[in-house]
Amino acid sequence: MATVTIxxxxxxxxxxxxxxxxxxxxxxxxxxxxxxxxxxxxxxAAQAFIEQIFDKYPGDHSGTPDTEKA
Incomplete structure (x- = not known):
């Protein structure tokens, strides 16, 4: 997994x-x-909003690195 800094x-x-x-x-x-x-x-309302994000990924999502370059 790649390390990301912000x-x-x-x-x-x-x-x-x-x-x-x-x-x-x-x-x-x-x-x-x-x-x-x-x-x-x-x-x-914040929990409902965040739940939308979790719905996008399966429960076993391993955090694969994004291949898109900025």
Missing amino acids: DADIKAKWPEGHCSYSPGSPEELAIIGIDLLVRELGTE
Whole structure:
């Protein structure tokens, strides 16, 4: 499996304040995305949205590397 690194600077703003994130891995990016999704949609709606992603892959998906180049 290929190792993926991410170079990103994410800034999220709400009326109550803001947050900044700098994920370095797909796992960190996913956690940030899920956190933002739950804040925006609420827990149940975020879970339903995420379930759509899991429905795309079989339960035994091994995380094969993407062959598409950026």
